[in-house]
Amino acid sequence: MIMILNAILVLVILINLFALGTSRMKALIHAAALQGVLLGLLPPLVVKDVGTLPLLMAVMTILLKGIVIPNMLLKALRDAQVKREVEPLIGFMPSILLGAVATAIALALAGHLAPPHSPLGLLVIPTSISMLCTGFLLLTTRVKAVTQVIGFLLLENGIFVFGLLLLSAIPYLVELGVLLDLFVGIFVISIIIHHINRAFASQDTRRLSSLKG
């Protein structure tokens, strides 16, 4: 079990680095979707007795993070006719490097962060931290609205991975509530993106700067 879990987590980290390096927004959304599907596989791997609830969680996660949300974002992209991220505040190569350094530091500290007898192995917390950093980098250094939303999505994914450690403590009602909030949140955000597009004829969030002082 732990082998499969670790393999998936490594894949997830690689997707993070890819997300930091690509300028094509379609590829970015596909990467986020793939990450969502991989995350959906995790809950049944982690719990000891696979009942209906972990399976339901897995199905809901794959459905929302892997299919529904990416499709909403792809639609927002089509409406706006944007294909590429332009002029990020931190370039694509430096972004990858920053992400890699953050991941390396998190991995180096893995032994300190997890309790020694952790049944889930040592990779969960570093992966989570790596995803949080990736999400923040995308949120703060990219200017297109859709890219920022993907940053938010990766940030939430990072929290989801940390949540694996607490699967017994977090009631499924809360897990589902978090997923639902994420779904509705991105739904509302994509509507607002649509309106930004219509009002400003652009998705560039740097134009949203008339309210000051």
Place this chain on the structure above:
Amino acid sequence: MDVLALIMVCPVAAALAALIPSNRWRPWILPAAAVVHLTLVAVILLGGGVTAKVPGAPTTGSISVATTMAALPHTGASSAAKAATHDSRGLGLSDWLGLDPPGRVVLLLASVLFVACSFYTVGYLRDHMDHLNRLFCVCFLAFLGAMTLVICTNNLGLMWVAMEATTLSSAPLIYFKHTKNSIEATWKYLLLCSVGIALALLGSFFVAYAAIVHGLTPSLRIADLLRQAPAMDKRWLEAGFVLLLVGYGTKMGLAPMHSWLPDAHGESPSPVSAMFSGALISTAFLMVVRSQHILHVAGDGAYASRLLILLGLLSMAFAAVFMVGQKDLKRMLAYSSVEHMGILALGLGIGGIALLGAMLHVLTNGFTKGSLFLSVGNIDRAYGSKTIPEVRGAVRRLPLSGMVFLLGFLAITGSPPFGPFISELIILYGTFMAGHFLIAAAFLALLLIIFIGMGRTVLTATQGSVPVAGRRSHFRDGILSGVPVLACFLIVLLLGLYIPPPVWGLLHHAAHYLEVKP
């Protein structure tokens, strides 16, 4: 079960609002739901033994503050701690729902303020009949429902879910006017608050994980966390608290995470601004209070206090800088909210009697902000503008709203005989009592700067003669626009002159519950 009924009021009313076809009559569902909500809140607060005799509860608030403050350590409220900790370990409702004493204070504020805002909204929407108001009514009710759930649940995870729901349900409210500025405000609000709140979720997980590290059974229920807190891992607990403070602090508008707040408060319709500034950010403060409580019980209160005091003073300083010379009345009030959230964080950080002051300040600040935002809403409607060169002579143009705005300014800056004077005095007293003389001096200096900065803007707006452009619209203070403003203001005045014993009881219970380790 009353709590369950209370939570169900808003979804049911929202569904009804979605079904009513008439744009003209639909808004009346808001006051109807508000009155039912308030009735249930009254039943819960009075029935829950909260009015329980607080020995030495004063009959005259402003005069006997000193006696009350002296009496605080002796006022017994031991039932309060028990009331919040349900022992049942089943999967029943008590596993999810439960009102802690600080929650009762915020619940009272949110419910009363919503009654005032709902009547005001009926008049406001009547002036905007060209906009379809179905989405607005549904979202406003869902917003109140989500806030009620944050207050009434005892599970850190569900609190988070409900808190994010307040963000999502209130975003369409900010966007009601469909202007470029309101899009910008909505975008910033959605993204900043969602990201901030995401950190709070991570913080909640860290706090639960702090139990696993030391081999305890993890849980997100507040009662379990409080019981296990002393045995939890301190580092994870502290990291969790920082994330909770940053996360819910973003929603509360603490500097330097406040940048969404002036935009959202400034651009949304005035009744929405009033609910934001009165109730929503107080609910976020409640979450900070609950996080601090866990750390306090874990024996790590000093760590939390330092952070809270730092962020509190920083927020006041930020507000002071941006309030001086502020031309936009609503943005000025928004920065005043940042300031007052800073005061609340400061009171919570100092603890002791200042904590009682902070609890009272939740109420006094909330109602004052309600009256101020609603009266500015009327000024905005009369002048067609909310910025300074256009708005002049408001007292002449709108005798009631202009006067309440002027007096509300005096109240919010801490002048007697209004409510915030009492609460700020108690916080200041607590700061001196705790020996933090430098902090008290900084607190007073910042209050003075804010008084001067705000005074210049408010006096320019209210005094002088009305410009020609301001006379054009036919808007006058009416029943729906005037009475809610007056009602909020009278509550502020009442809280300054005489705090009813049941309210004192609520505040004492809350402060006592947060101070005593179970």
